[in-house]
Amino acid sequence: MSGPLGSRHFLWYNKGNMPELPEVETIRRGLKDLILNKKIIQVEILELKSFNGEKDVILSTKIVQIRRKGKALLIDLDNGYSLMIHLRMTGQIIYRASNGEIDKDAFAGGHPNQDFLINMPSKHTRVIFWLEGGGLFFNDQRKFGFVKVLKTEEIEKEDFIKKLGKEPWSLNFDEFKKILKKHEKANIKAVILDQHNVAGVGNIYADEALFYAKVNPDRLAGSLNDTEIKELIEGMRSVMEKSIESGGSTMATYVKADGSLGNYLDNFAQVFQRQGQKCFRCGAIIEKKRTAGRGTHFCPRCQK
DNA sequence: CTAGGATCCTGTCAGC
DNA sequence: TGCTGACAGGATCCTA
Numbered sequence: 001m002s003g004p005l006g007s008r009h010f011l012w013y014n015k016g017n018m019p020e021l022p023e024v025e026t027i028r029r030g031l032k033d034l035i036l037n038k039k040i041i042q043v044e045i046l047e048l049k050s051f052n053g054e055k056d057v058i059l060s061t062k063i064v065q066i067r068r069k070g071k072a073l074l075i076d077l078d079n080g081y082s083l084m085i086h087l088r089m090t091g092q093i094i095y096r097a098s099n100g101e102i103d104k105d106a107f108a109g110g111h112p113n114q115d116f117l118i119n120m121p122s123k124h125t126r127v128i129f130w131l132e133g134g135g136l137f138f139n140d141q142r143k144f145g146f147v148k149v150l151k152t153e154e155i156e157k158e159d160f161i162k163k164l165g166k167e168p169w170s171l172n173f174d175e176f177k178k179i180l181k182k183h184e185k186a187n188i189k190a191v192i193l194d195q196h197n198v199a200g201v202g203n204i205y206a207d208e209a210l211f212y213a214k215v216n217p218d219r220l221a222g223s224l225n226d227t228e229i230k231e232l233i234e235g236m237r238s239v240m241e242k243s244i245e246s247g248g249s250t251m252a253t254y255v256k257a258d259g260s261l262g263n264y265l266d267n268f269a270q271v272f273q274r275q276g277q278k279c280f281r282c283g284a285i286i287e288k289k290r291t292a293g294r295g296t297h298f299c300p301r302c303q304k
Numbered sequence: 305c306t307a308g309g310a311t312c313c314t315g316t317c318a319g320c
Numbered sequence: 321t322g323c324t325g326a327c328a329g330g331a332t333c334c335t336a
Contacts, residue, residue: 018329049313071330088330090314124314142313144330160331186307195331203329293309294329310334318326 017249017265019087019110021071021167021200022240026248027093027109028068031075034095034107035063035131040077042130050126050140053149057081063131069155070164070199076152084148084158085138087111091145094137096120098130105134108251112264115139116251164199168236171198177229184222190292191221192236201236204265204272205243207297209235211271211281216303217291242268271297 019027039062045051061077068074073093075083085093092110097103100120108116115122120137127147129136138147148158155161166175179198183191189210192201201209210217212235215228224232246267247253253264265272270280275288275297284301 020330086330089328140313141315142329144313183306190307193330295327306336308335311332312330314328316327318324320322320324 017112017263018089018202018204019071019091019249020202020205020240021068022205022243023110023248023250024068024071024073024087025244026250028066028073030107030109030250031066031093031095031136034105034134035075035136036066038063038131038133040129040131042128044128044130045126046121046128047126047140047143049143050138050145051147051149055149058083058149069161070167070195071202072161072164074155080152082150082152082155084150084155084161086145086148086160087140088142088144088146090124090141092116092124092137092139094120094139096135096137098134100135100137106251108254109248110139111141112249112254113141116254160195163196165195165197167199168201168233168240171233173226173230173233176233177226180221180224180229184220186221187217187292188215188219188221188224188232189217189294189296192232193292193294198236200240203294203296204269205236205239206294207272208239208268208270211235211299211303212239214303217296217298218289239268271299273297 040058043055058077058081061079063075064078065076073085087110090111092108092115095107115124121128124139124141125137126140127138150158189206192198193206209232213228213231215232249264254261256262271286274286277286279286279299279302282302284299286297287300288295288297290296
């Protein structure tokens with residue numbers, strides 16, 4: 001197929017590159033320059049499952065703010081309503097010109113795949129928001145993500161948001177230690193993946209943060225000492241900050257300078273999807289196993 | 305209450 | 321070559 005840069009792209013399957021906090025933050029920043037103050041002219045729901053709420057209530061409204069809570073993207077409208085978007089594993093937010101074609105303003109973020117590079121809508125497009133001068137496409141291959149319409153003032157009462165834990169940056173040592181004590185018999189990886197405990201950490205950054213803290217993902221939460229707890233908070237902050245700086249999984253990080261497709265994980269990953277390769281810290285071979293029901297990458301030598 | 309397994313869904317890939 | 325089944329995973333629901 002021919003890509004937007006005029007070169008040929010090879011098909012490349014991204015296993016497990018799911019949107020987490022850094023991806024949603026990158027989308028939030030990207031959309032701010034593109035859709036703020038724009039009016040929603042029409043909404044097309046192509047998959048009922050992907051859209052919750054009343055569509056008519058958001059028609060002819062203006063986008064006044066774009067926020068993020070954990071992995072949830074929040075788009076506030078000027079009539080007291082908001083859109084809550086959760087990308088789950090395969091969700092994407094794609095902005096295109098009003099005919100769906102890729103132009104200089106094109107933007108895409110979330111689960112990186114071919115849809116970043118082709119005209120919209122695609123077979124994975126579930127909801128289209130036609131705006132003044134552009135189209136905002138919610139794509140989601142596996143249909144686990146969703147768009148939800150709700151009153152802005154009711155966001156805090158929404159089930160997912162209400163139960164959301166703090167993000168690593170606002171979580172202090174004592175609070176985190178208390179959480180680990182509460183779940184002392186669960187795997188540490190399961191604890192930091194649970195959005196009720198810490199907001200925003202998904203499978204990629206859980207593995208990366210545990211590597212940073214030199215903690216084996218199978219360890220029980222109650223077994224971590226104070227130094228490890230401190231390092232783990234630092235790790236969660238650090239790996240996600242680094243990913244946000246590098247642009248998360250967006251079109252810009254997906255298409256390399258020569259027009260071929262790259263892996264945005266290359267920008268920061270120390271262990272994720274590096275099984276069989278050498279640990280950057282100690283040289284041992286990175287392994288993959290199953291922890292907390294998830295594919296888990298770790299260094300068997302330096303993660304104790 | 306907690307911990308852990310099943311579930312949703314589509315696409316990929318190994319194995320025959 | 322084409323089919324089949326295993327696998328991937330965020331958050332929720334269910335079970336013990």
